[in-house]
Structure formats: C-alpha cells, structure tokens
C-alpha cells in the first residue's frame with residue numbers, strides 16, 4: 101500500500117472534493133464521523149472529553165467530533181486556541197455549528213494563564229495541528245503541548261500528534277510534540293509513523309478510511325509503501341502437480357563456525373520451510389554431525405576447516421547463495437568471502453558476519469552482484485554506512501546505499517524497511533517485540549534464501565520473506581507470550597504464515 105506525503109494527501113483531498121464531488125465541509129464531517137465512531141466504541145461516556153482545537157482543518161475536525169460526541173451524550177468541553185485571527189472556512193462553520201447545538205462548553209486559550217488544568221481521568225482530543233504544521237511548535241501551542249504532556253489524561257490525536265511532521269523530523273524538537281496514547285490517522289499512515297523514535301509520540305495508531313478518491317490514489321506515484329498480504333500473495337507460486345524438487349531450486353547456505361553452529365541450523369530449517377527444492381549447507385567440519393542430525397533434509401558441504409568457512413566449491417549447481425549467519429570474521433573467512441563475491445553468484449543474500457566483514461572491507465562493496473540482498477540489523481547497518489542520526493536521515497542513507505551499490509537492503513527493526521535500487525521503500529507491518537531474540541535474523545536469511553532459490557525476483561523474495569517472517573512471529577505469540585518467543589517458534593509457524601498470506 102502506498103504511503104503519501106502530507107502534501108500529496110492534501111492534493112488527493114482536493115481532487116476528491118472536485119471529482120466525487122463532495123463539499124469540503126462534508127468531507128470534514130465524514131472524517132469527524134469516523135473519529136467519533138472510534139471514540140464511541142473505545143471510551144465510556146463517563147469520562148469527560150476535552151478537545152483542543154487549532155486554527156486549521158485539524159481544529160475543524162476536532163470541533164465537528166465534539167458536536168457528534170455531544171449528540172451521543174458524552175460530556176465534552178472544547179478549547180479553541182486563539183491566534184488572534186478569526187477562524188476561516190470549514191473550521192469557522194464547525195465552530196458555528198457547535199455554538200448552535202449548545203451542548204458543549206466552549207472556551208478559548210489566549211495565553212498560558214488560560215490553559216485549562218486537565219484532570220487525570222479525562223480524555224484529551226488533540227486537534228491543534230495536523231498535516232498543515234509549518235514549523236516546530238513554539239509560543240502558546242508549545243505551552244499547551246507541555247501542559248498536556250505533564251497530565252495523565254488519555255490523549256487521542258486526530259490525524260497526527262500535534263508538533264510531529266508527516267515526513268522529515270530531523271530538525272524537529274520531539275520533546276515539544278504532544279505525546280498521544282492513540283493516533284487516529286485519516287486514510288493513510290504518514291511516513292514518520294514507521295520510525296522508532298516516534299513510537300512514544302504516536303502511541304497506538306490506526307488508519308480510519310474517509311473515502312478519498314480511488315482513481316487519484318492509484319494514479320499518485322510515491323516511492324514509499326507498506327507491506328500487506330494482498331499485495332504479495334500472488335508472488336507465492338502454486339506448486340504444480342507434475343513438479344519435482346528440481347523445479348524449486350537448489351540453495352547454498354554458507355553459515356556457522358565453531359560455537360555458532362545454531363545459526364546454520366536455524367537458517368537451514370527456515371530455508372527448507374520456505375519451499376526450496378534442495379538445500380546444501382556449507383559448514384565447518386565440526387558441525388557435520390550436528391547439522392545432519394538436526395536437519396536431515398539438508399545436504400552438507402564440508403569445509404576443509406574444522407572451525408570456520410574458508411573455501412567453497414563450484415557454484416554452478418546452485419540457484420541462490422546465502423552467506424553470513426554465524427560465520428565469524430576471522431581472516432581466512434574474510435578471504436573466502438572475497439572469493440565468493442568475486443565468483444559473483446547470480447542471486448545472493450548476505451547477513452550478519454558477512455556484513456560485518458564488508459564493513460571491515462568497504463572496498464569490496466562494488467563487487468556485490470546487482471540485486472544482492474543485504475539484511476543488516478541497525479548496528480550492522482551503521483557499521484556499513486556510518487551513524488546517521490534520526491530515522492529519516494537513516495532512510496536517506498539506506499536509499500543512497502541501495503542505489504549506489506544496486507542492492508536491496510533489508511534493515512531489520514520494528515517496521516523492517518526494504519530499499520530497492522530503483523528508489524522504492526517498503527515498510528513491514530507484521531512482527532512483534534518478541535522477535536527481538538537470538539537467531540531471529542538467521543531465520544529471516546533462511547527464508548530469503550529459500551525464496552530466491554525458487555526464482556523469486558529478489559525484491560519479491562525480500563518482501564515476502566520479511567512479511568512472512570513477521571507474521572510467523574505474530575502467530576507464535578497466539579499461544580506463547582512475546583517474552584518467551586524463540587527463533588525456532590518462528591520456523592514452527594512459517595507454514596501457517598504462508599498459508600495465511602496465500603489466502
């Protein structure tokens with residue numbers, strides 16, 4: 101699904117008004133009805149709701165929501181922030197409607213002294229600023245945000261917490277932004293919702309559809325997307341009756357070293373659970389019995405070294421190669437990785453120590469075959485590209501890296517993000533904090549490898565693998581607390597995850 105910038109959303113909004121057609125006041129009412137509906141279903145009408153309305157359409161939404169909630173017998177109070185200019189257009193109309201209705205106590209905030217005290221058991225609806233925010237909060241809005249952040253009331257933000265920008269917050273002061281418990285965003289999540297440092301500002305966020313025009317949504321181009329099952333389900337092939345294991349590719353996994361054989365084991369199992377026809381695990385000699393016993397479905401290619409990866413044989417027979425989990429970074433392993441890069445496998449996924457080695461030898465980066473998939477966690481990514489400050493800047497570096505080296509980068513995290521050399525970005529929507537556990541990344545590498553070997557386009561392999569990996573982790577928490585989740589549970593649930601994506 102597409103993620104648009106707030107500027108694009110405003111344009112889609114205008115197009116909807118003209119093309120549907122719908123009066124802008126009615127579109128605002130549609131948004132307000134969705135928000136009110138959510139509040140009615142989630143709140144008891146014994147809790148007072150205090151609305152803070154700003155000068156623009158975000159404030160207009162808040163005024164309309166207050167009127168609707170009052171119709172449903174909620175006790176509402178509205179504070180309009182006075183910027184010394186009269187309200188215009190739809191916000192002015194909604195102020196008028198609210199006064200006409202006469203059910204809501206109305207107040208104005210003109211100075212710091214008139215900021216009301218907010219009781220702990222109240223609900224605050226934040227309608228100060230939405231997507232029209234033009235600069236970071238200062239003056240009166242900053243003081244209101246500070247007062248709300250100091251209170252213990254439940255805060256529900258309309259569209260976006262006031263003070264947060266939809267995209268680039270690299271120059272923002274996040275301490276000044278209203279901290280919402282819930283953010284009810286209209287029609288599209290904003291880019292900044294996918295960045296970890298905004299989690300505490302957004303609380304839990306939900307997207308409320310307001311019926312913006314589908315044709316303009318499909319025609320508006322954006323590099324930013326988030327992953328949904330609908331968009332990837334057709335990438336998972338239906339297995340043909342007369343197929344055989346040769347139809348589904350032969351993967352080579354280069355993983356494990358003395359003391360880190362588990363990484364090879366987990367990646368192998370995950371690879372096999374992802375539909376690959378054949379898997380050869382290249383492992384140090386000492387790992388032979390372990391892998392053969394624990395993963396009898398895998399064939400083994402045994403390194404001359406007892407301890408680590410130092411060599412590999414002909415790559416001809418393999419449809420994809422994966423390297424990295426548990427390899428270590430010893431000099432002989434580094435040399436072997438260099439030879440692997442020089443052999444230029446057609447389809448390659450690199451993880452963990454393979455990435456750490458690349459960080460030690462950035463001069464090898466140009467050797468990466470086009471469309472190789474790199475799956476760093478944030479620390480590995482930082483070792484590769486250097487520190488990048490906030491997430492928005494980090495996204496720019498990730499994109500630049502993908503474009504410079506023509507590789508797909510899967511940066512693992514709460515919303516794992518995939519960047520492609522063509523400039524597109526995909527944020528994942530599955531997964532949970534229980535997956536922040538040893539071996540979880542090895543499982544992902546195995547899945548990517550299994551899909552690549554089956555002839556998935558590399559970007560599709562990355563997208564499907566990331567989504568399925570997260571979904572399997574979510575399914576694992578149905579019966580098991582997040583705290584107890586281990587990487588093997590993700591593998592156990594992969595079958596059900598693929599089943600659900602295919603549906």
Ligand SMILES: NC(=O)C1=CN([C@@H]2O[C@H](COP(=O)(O)OP(=O)(O)OC[C@H]3O[C@@H](n4cnc5c(N)ncnc54)[C@H](O)[C@@H]3O)[C@@H](O)[C@H]2O)[C@H](O)CC1
Pocket residue numbers: 109110112113127128131154155156157158159160161228229230231232233234235236237238241258259260286287312
């Ligand atoms: N998504 C949709 O299609 C719909 C969204 N709706 C709501 O509209 C807002 C966006 O409204 P807009 O009027 O463009 O902007 P704001 O309400 O965020 O505020 C603009 C207002 O505030 C002034 N301003 C901006 N920044 C500051 C600042 N830092 N300090 C002081 N004043 C500031 C600016 O000059 C303007 O006067 C969207 O978020 C939704 O909530 C529609 O209601 C339905 C369709």
Ligand SMILES: [K+]
Pocket residue numbers: 158226227228229230257258259260261262
């Ligand atoms: K808001």
